[in-house]
Amino acid sequence: MALSLQPPELLDDIASLLVRPSDLLSLALTSKTLYAIVVPQHLEFREIRCDARRSALWVALAQHPGLARRLRSLEMYREPDLLRSNLVPRCLMSGDNDVPPVDCSLDVRSKTCSSQCTERICAAISPMSALMRFCFHHSNFAYLHPIETIFEAVLEHCLQLRELEITFYDGLPTFESASRPLWNLSYLTHVSITVNRSPMIRTKQRQYLTEIMRMLSRCPDLEHLRLASEGRGPLVNLSPMLVAMSWPQLKRLVIEGDLTLNKDPAAVTFLARHTQLETLSLNEPLELPPLPHLRWLSTPEFRLRMCGLIPERFPLLEYAMMTDAYESPHREIEPVVRLLLAFPALCGATVALGTITALRHLSQDVPHLQRLALGCSPWNLDRARARETCLPNDECIAILASFPHLTHLDSSAVIGSNSDQETDAILDPFLAALAAAPQLRYVAVDMLLFDGVRPVHRWYALERDEEGKYAGRTEVRNLDRVRFHDWEDIFRQVGIS
Structure with missing residues (x-):
């Protein structure tokens, strides 16, 4: 019997087992019957990305938990944002799936995320048992009410969560007070935490960093880690926190802002345990151990052998961003070209060029970019x-x-x-x-x-x-x-x- 002739309930169960959107699309294109099931009920409910103030959307998801259970990714940020496009299920707005049409438009009159809206978000999250990715971009102007209840809902109901991305503009509330539920998460594979601190709390101790490390110690399969603190306050040395950490699957490590490894030997030891790294971004020069799988590197230092940037240690390096080599428009182009040519696999770079002659020199000597x-x-x-x-x-x-x-x-x-x-x-x-x-x-x-x-x-x-x-x-x-x-x-x- 053809697959499309199977009962709709069975086809729905089969579609729910597919993780990759490309597989779902392939299944949807096999017949009109499968298309009618897969696209509105699965593909359109894989990911939602929008402003938290779209209250009607959260109400509709809470009222139709069967649809909310299909979500794999939820991202909330403040609209408008020129770097992000909204993703809201069209079938909710059109009234498909036996769901009355929902006005999911943004309430532009509301500059804050009210406590009532927060309750609706939590109610919508409660059936999202299949959620694997949660992103929350906080803004002092958009979220003035306590938000830890949203994080509590994620902790309680999203047991398959593997990816966490938080951008937080510290003030009132502080990240320490709002983020407590997050540190009980475990078995994450992707973690990105950015905290921009307001002037009133820049000098205070960043206790959340200790909590992050405790959480990450329960994540043996961690693959991606990004930590950034943009307070322009005192530097915080992460090396002592990393010294005992080991993640065999770690592929990408990004340390930014006023977080530092402080040229600490413990940091070098940590990196030497993670030779599988493919992406490494540091905001200070550091003696790097051999990283044979590294493909992307950002570092302030470009003096090759003085900083351990020996090409033989990085045979797969494809993209280099070494800021002190590229930031000055008046720097001679010859050392930059020699650097680009030193790595045989290099095919991309960020470069500051102050003259047409330097630009021509780059095009003639490194045409493979x-x-x-x-x-x-x-x-x-x-x-x-x-x-x-x-x-x-x-x-x-x-x-x-x-x-x-x-x-x-x-x-x-x-x-x-x-x-x-x-x-x-x-x-x-x-x-x-x-x-x-x-x-x-x-x-x-x-x-x-x-x-x-x-x-x-x-x-x-x-x-x-x-x-x-x-x-x-x-x-x-x-x-x-x-x-x-x-x-x-x-x-x-x-x-x-």
């Missing part, structure tokens, strides 16, 4: 402070287009305009000229929005016709498409966030 981020450029020497349109001239565009393998380019170009029509008139010819690079797929520019407060970093996917010529653009709202190895944004430290 696939990903290039210009921290600054001859047309934009002070990228973070640019307040007017800055575009490369024809000669510079010709040099950029001469990279035969370039797929991703952060151009450092700035576009300022007073209307969408004016933006189109500037942006399209610029992208069309860059499209002479045969493999180029994604280009980033810095947009000066109409309020002119600060540039906004935007990525565009190039569309090509049958002959490979420029045919238009699409803004990339899902930045996973331009990330490196599905984890770290390779262009994150170019000065524009």
Whole structure:
């Protein structure tokens, strides 16, 4: 008997066993019957990403626990956010699945997440027994009420949770007071914690770091770890906390902000136990042990043998971001080129170039680059402070287009305009000229929005016709498409966030 002729309940159970969306899509395309079951009831309920103030959405999920049980990922942040696109099940808004249409729109009148809304979120989370990923981007302006009850609901009901991502803007409440339920989680594989501390509490002890380590000690299968504290306060040495830790599956380690390993021998010992690392980001120079699987490295130091950056120790290194080698636009390009050529597998870098000569030197000596981020450029020497349109001239565009393998380019170009029509008139010819690079797929520019407060970093996917010529653009709202190895944004430290 054909699979599509099986009872709907059996087909629903089969679909619920599939984890990867690609497998679900393949199943949905086998017949109209399976499509009607898989797409609205499974694919659309794999992931929700939206503002916590969408109260009607949480009410609908609480009232239909069968749909909530299908969710694998829940991400809450404050809208609008130019770096994220919303994901809300369309079938809820259209009234499919025998669910009355729900108005899931954002209550723009509410600047806070009220206690009533928090209760609705907790009620919606309670049936999410299959949830594997939880992301919470907190803002002082959007979440003024106690939020630990949301974390308690996740701890109590989401027993399959494996990925945790928290961004917290510390103030009132403090992260210490709000995060207590999180530290009872266990068996996580992906952890990312970012805490931005307000001036009033920057000097206070960060007790949450100790709690994080206690939690991580119960996570033997940890694969991804990112810790960041952006308080610009006293440095905190993590080495003593890591000295006894061992995660055989750890592939990605990112330490940022005012968290440090303090050039501590204990940190080197820790890294030597984790030779399986593929991504490593440090905010200080450190004598690195051999890491034969390392593919992405960010470090302030570039003096190769003085800092243990011996190419033979990193045979697979594909992307290098060594900030003191690239941050000065007036630094000679020859040492940078020698560095790029020292690693045989290297195909991407973040570079600051102050002259057209340096740009030409890079294109001639390292033509195999696939990903290039210009921290600054001859047309934009002070990228973070640019307040007017800055575009490369024809000669510079010709040099950029001469990279035969370039797929991703952060151009450092700035576009300022007073209307969408004016933006189109500037942006399209610029992208069309860059499209002479045969493999180029994604280009980033810095947009000066109409309020002119600060540039906004935007990525565009190039569309090509049958002959490979420029045919238009699409803004990339899902930045996973331009990330490196599905984890770290390779262009994150170019000065524009």
